[in-house]
Amino acid sequence: MKNASLVLMGMAALAAQAVHAAEAPAFDPKRLAQDVKVLSSDEFEGRGPNTAGENKTVDYLVQQFKAAGLKPGGDLKGGQRAWTQDVPLGRFEINGPVKLTLTEGGASRELAQGPDMAVRASMSGLKQVSFKNAPLVFVGYGVTAPERKWDDFKGMDLKGKLAVVLINDPDFETGQGEFGGKAMTYYGRWTYKYEEMARRGALGTIIVHETAPASYGWPTVRNSNTNVMYDVVRKEPRKSHAPMEAWIQRDLAAAMFKAAGLDFEALKKQAQTRDFKPVALKGVTLSADYAVDTQVIKSKNVVAIREGSKQPGQVVVYSGHWDHLGVGQPDAKGDKIYNGAIDNATGLAAMLELARAYGKAPAPQRSVVFLAVTAEEKGLLGSEYYASNPLYPLASTVGVINMDALSPRGPARNFNISGSAKLELLDRLVAKAKQSNISLSPDPKPEAGYFFRSDHFPFAKRGVPALSFGSGNDWIEGGVEAGEAAETAYTEKNYHQPSDEFDPAWTFTGMARDLGLLYAVGSELANSTAWPNWSLDSEFRTARDKSASQRK
Template identity: 65%
Template structure:
């Protein structure tokens, strides 16, 4: 069993970016490291604050079909068993074995901590796996540049969501993914339409709709590891993972707190629309590692995921934060992520103008 997030999360002090999550705090890294250490299984203890989402999100995200790329040696990347365990259940297991969960948790947040065996505790798991090899697709469109066609700007969005799963309290089994990420996919199509109708860019512009983001950024990872157009000449990636369907905001952000030159260019463009930059309000959530831009940034390509701000033009920060919190609690990776009658898409339309202007600047510059 391992804890979610980093050792610094509760104290805010240490070598792991304080309360901001690093990749070492992600559940994906816990599984990867477990595999490297030869663990048969890894259970991540769920706590809402350090995970940044409730148990409902965990349950609905992991109870239907799971995907991975075909690997020569799957055990090198995954333990045989990967899962989450509720905190109360973990606490009870610790109690039965003797150690106090909170005491060991504090010790685990310090340098030099060694794993502790839960004596006389055993895990018995019985499950059947129906394994199929399927083909899913990244969808790519390219508008060739007029002057520097071998240099590429990428707009990206993932077109997948969770699919079909267990029914919720209403009996709904369909995870529509209206905001996450039909919104981003629609934005990608609108940007493609705008560039196709507008002045031809000097650099080539690629519109990349990737698959299997919800299964571990698999589609973007596949493209980034086997790019159609060289990453060495890819000047930037602008990713859209959810758009603001409500009223416009007075601010904007990006996923994570990385210091990026690309962010400076976005700030300059956004100023023309009277938008100010607001740092990630939830650095502990590790959003920087949770969307498709990450597949490119870790390979040295300037990339970011745009995030709408929370300071709404109507209702201010209180209204924007309330809507964000409500979405996380009731809709994120749940059946409730579906079209709402109060959506005006005014915020998305304004933000698309900003992203289009940024793309024009990048496509027509020599930076």
């Protein structure tokens, strides 16, 4: 086992490093249910940033943190901490209709925003995106990876062109290759695709949607990309965003390839090899015209703290995002409120229950911070802003436990984390779980790239040991079959859709049990002198090691 020495070292050190840790309290499923019910109610309007729903959400969280006996942990104002951290964001919204005209072999037809393509409000700084007959170029998976000797572009100049790109990694379909098999690398994320095409000066990026490699269906793509967009405020936005950023239905893309005399599936196979070269879609062009309303707004991260008694400057962080999609496109029933009950009112409820436990327990030696971040659904923006502008130094941040979309049902025999990262923080969680006969299972969908999709990632890439906890799928009642069926049904029918609503039948007993594990690990760290690290072969280890001299 590659990480065996690290695991043994971490386990052997636990007793020596831990001074004392409070026994895990009982967590109340009824309180969890009540918090989820309130936060995902229509009254909160889908918890969209910069809306009345944000104000209600922030007020509710602050109220609950106060009642739990915690103190404000946010921005310093007049020498005192506030309950929030201001997060300036660029806000981008398409104003009016989106006109899209596809020309194939001289014949033109209109494409529909939503059913055919999902065009995002441009974050390039342009207030009007308008171009005629732009040529399209297929660039495979759109990857530049020198360390893998991989270049999908082969010198292709993308200026003035629309890059058509596949989602996920080149070895997703075969499960073998230079990119870790089924487990997604950052090269497979749509965020990387957009960033890389912008770096290359493309007029636009059009990602071809396929459900398996994307890990979600077209309704999720449409709902997530045709509403208000947000981004961190950038001095040179064109370096990060091409004028057009969009997704396209797979069958429509294949028809475009056919009109250009190309075979989509054959070219996709070629794109899975190092020898692939970009291919122009001859005779196929796209015209677009749409206006974009751009503003700079302030959203808020909510921050509460249980101050440490001996080393208050050293912090353990529990995080989760408070936002969802707000009010957007109506579904077939006419429902326009994206309530986000599971995603992520469950994580917020878990955070509040943990806060109540810490508030009742004796003060830990280190501080414990509860960080509810904004704009996760827009690209981890709240956590990215915090990690770029930390209220408590990252070098002195012991670890981060993130909670996103937990199961509101009964307990499972297992749990997972997003991705397959190796770190001592996970070793501690595994050890605590083993005491309760709960086991760690591999990320059930490593190809989905969840490691890059949750709010622990901005901390991880800066070296802070961080993980995102996932509920298990081997249910005590129903086993793996029931757990996987529920996960599949949620992804297909509810994820990023108005139907992600509170269900009175949810028991929350599994979440209550899991919170005992998360409390035990956090409390142990908060009452120790331990500094967990990444495994020796982790890409995040170097950054963590460099910060060691800054710790007090």
